[in-house]
Amino acid sequence: MTTSLGAANPVVLKESKLQIPSFHGLRSAKSLAITPHAHAISVPSSSLSLIRAVSTPSKPETAVEPKRSKVEIFKEQSNYIRYPLNEELLTDASNINEAATQLIKFHGSYQQYNRDERGSKSYSFMLRTKNPCGKVSNQLYLTMDDLADQFGIGTLRLTTRQTFQLHGVLKKDLKTVMGTIIRNLGSTLGACGDLNRNVLAPAAPFLREDYLFAQKTAENIAALLTPQSGFYYDMWVDGERIMSAEPPEAVQARNDNSHGTNFPDSPEPIYGTQFLPRKFKIAVTVPTDNSVDILTNDIGIVVVSGDDGKPQGFNIYVGGGMGRTHRLETTFPRLGEPLGYVPKEDILSAVKAIVVTQRENGRRDDRKYSRMKYLISSWGIEKFRSVVEQYYGKKFEPFRVLPEWEFKSYLGWHEQGDGSLFCGLHVDSGRIAGKMKKTLREVIEKYNLNVRITPNQNIILTDIRTAWKRPISTSLAQAGLLHPKYVDPLNVTAMACPAFPLCPLAITEAERGIPQILKRVRSVFEKVGLKYSESVVIRITGCPNGCARPYMAELGLVGDGPNSYQIWLGGKPNQTSLARSFMNKVKIQDLERVLEPLFYYWKHKRQSKESFGDFTNRTGFEKLQELVEKWEGPVAAPARYNLKLFADKETYEAMDELARLKNKNAHQLAMEVIRNYVTAQQNGKAE
Incomplete structure (x- = not known):
């Protein structure tokens, strides 16, 4: 089968119908009299085409194959994400090998070990569910709660992609736990791995037509991009298909190959043997509601309604993503940018076309550069749009004007x-x-x-x-x-990734460190005179991968060494602007030295209602660096407002001792006491 991306660039989709890549552990190995671990079989080259998942330009047989990462080889030899995971799960070892560790991600799990413990590694597995729109039934919630106690570490974790994470599951219990989730109307399929992850939508259960339409669309996209080859059910429930019927529109869109998107006769018509180059993230929302961080996704979809309030179609953003690598400037966080508008009946075809464009053209040689954001950065949006339109079969309409975004917590x-x-x-x-x-x-x-x-x-x-x-x-x-x-405003918008002790990528603390960091930020607020009701968006991650989306924060702390963080500044409260790196290698004990002057000058030099992120961008990082370097503490109040607070040495020393417990000096604490007293008296008179 061929499809054209332009007359000069014919593309051939190739995939062998004989699914025996390297014959590792497949049932067909026995019938071919091959040992389970044989690496090859003598087959005439003319009778077996090269097994691939991606469309590749037709070329001479002697052409050198493009370099592929190790994970690409694992996927190709896995019999659609089965081998060697199926064999590794049967061994007595507490862990699984490298190939199985990569493959189990597609099943919704990561292998981890407790990094607080010394000596031999204590292996366990994190399971992540897949819950489009964040929807969790009563039955599934109670099941997850039980599993956390019976097989996990006694806690559940809610993620930034509207899912559960269950930590601490032992290998010997994996099948029991997975099977229990599946049989209680849950799934972990595709919650990790190189395929479409959980599809986000506003969690608010409003019975409004636009919200319901956004959530239904998210569920349809999740169904469209769900793996079809059955590896998940084969592994965990012995091949039993338990999930409910799929939406007919998703089935129709998946099977439609009128524009050369599919692998004919393949168990995975969209994904093929190789799936996608890296993870792929999609969010759907309605205008103004940026509870989903819409611009951080590979695809961001916004419902567009007519004057009558009825949904008419969708605006589509593409190319967002948070991950990066420290001190490698060719890796970067990126915001999604407008691709165009499609009528509502075409959204699944448009999404499929975008996914296939990434499948065909995303880099598979170096996983640092495999996200779709790098493809769009390399090509530019115009070329990307033209290629997507070949798979979509239509031109995108102009992007519709949208109102300002707002962050909504729904607390x-x-x-x-x-x-x-x-x-x-x-x-x-x-x-x-x-x-x-x-x-x-x-x-x-x-x-x-x-x-x-x-x-x-x-x-x-x-x-x-x-x-x-x-x-x-x-x-x-x-x-x-x-x-x-009654919740501190700083806590309401703060987020942190799990980091230590279980995440293998963590460089420093995030979840365990954020409670104390937020208290220290609150103390700095009090010290420089900021009101309790004022806040900044703070996000902390233990490594640069950006799981808590720190690069959208007004103040992002990104782990870059033991007890050390990069400081990122400049995001907006409504999550529509990227932060930028402000300072490297700031030790945890030195945070106040940096934050105190920043918050002090925000308090005293900001424009009317100017957010902290906007203030840092307007002031400029060079000026902010200078203010931090020259900082010697808050400027004393003008003399006419000074009070002689201490009549004797004993009172001063007692006050000074109390103040140190709150990270203040005696004068600051005394003024705070006086202000509170005066306020209380005034309130009493008012009543």
Whole structure:
């Protein structure tokens, strides 16, 4: 089968119908009298075409094959993500080999070990679910809660892509845990690996046509790009297909090969044997709602409605992505940019065309450069659009004008639109543990609630009757799940990745370090005179891969050494601007030395309602560097406002000792006490 990307560039899709790449561990090996570990068989070259997943320009047989990464070889020899994982799971070892470690990602799991422990490695597995739109049924939530206690480390973690992560599962328990998730209407298929990851959409369960349409579209895209070859079910539930029927529009779009997108007669019509060059991320939302960090995705899709409020089509952004490598300037975070507009009936065809363009042209030799953002950066958006249009079969219409984006957390109580309520709960770094975990389970079980996971690592309880609001609020508050007005504003928008002790890529702390860092930032706010209600978006990661999207933060801390961070500045509160690297190798104990002058000058030099990110960009990094280097502490208040606070040495020394506990000096603490007293007296008179 051939398709053309221009008259001068004919492209041939090749894939052997004889699925015996290297014959590693396949059933067909026995019938061919080959040992399971044989590496080759004598087959006339004319009878077996080269097995590939990508379209490649036709070329002479003597042409040198392009370089491919080790992971590409693992995928090709895996019999569609089965071998050698199927054999490794049967061994008595607590871990699996290198090839299986790469392949199990496609099944939704990462091999990890406890990096806090010394000596021999203590291996376990992290499982990540796949929950389009963050939707989690009552049955699945209770199942995950049980599994965390029975087979995990007793906690659940909510991720920045609206999924659960279950840590600490032993290899011997993997099949039991995976099978339990599948049989309780869940899945981990494609939650990791080189394929489409979980599709994001606003988690709010509003019964509004645009929100419902966005969520339905996200679910259809997830179905369209779900692997079809059955490797997941073969591995974990002995081939039993348990999931419900697929949306017919997704099936139709997947099977449509009118523009040369598919591998004919392949178990994986979209992915082939090689799947994608790297992970692929998609988000769908409605205008103004940037709860999904829309510009950080490979594809960002926005519902466009007509004057009557009815959805008409979609704007499409392409080329976002967060990952980078320290001190390698050819790697970088990138925002998505407008590709065009499509009518609503064409969205699945357009998404498929974009995915196939990346499948065919994304780099497979060096995984650092394999994300679609690098392809678009190399080609430019015009060339990328023209190639996608060949697979789409149409021209994209002009991008529609959109209103300003807003970050929406959906914390607190809200009306769904059907007489029921939903309640958004802040969960620090997404970690559900201890009394919080116990209480959430009790409430969800007692009231038979479904839940949604947000892209900001929080949880939403849905379908709550009005009469249940008071008892549920009381139970949640007793477990520390507070109304948002009682949560520090710094915590509301903060995020951190898991990092130590289990992530093998972590360079320094993130989740375990962020509580103390946020307290220290709050102390700096108080010291320089910023109000409690003021906030900045803070995101922390233990390495440069950017799982908590630190490159969109107003203040991003990116691990670059033991107890050391890069500081990134300049993102916007609505997540529409990239931050930039401001300072390298800042030790954790030196954060105040950098942050105090930055926040002080933001307080005193900002324009009306200017956010911290906008202030840092307007001021310029060179000027900010100078302010940090010359900083000697806050400037004293003008003399006419000074008070003689201490009449005797003993009072001063006592105050000074108390102040040090709060990282203040005696004068600052005394002024704080006086201000609080005066405010209290004034409030008393007002009442």
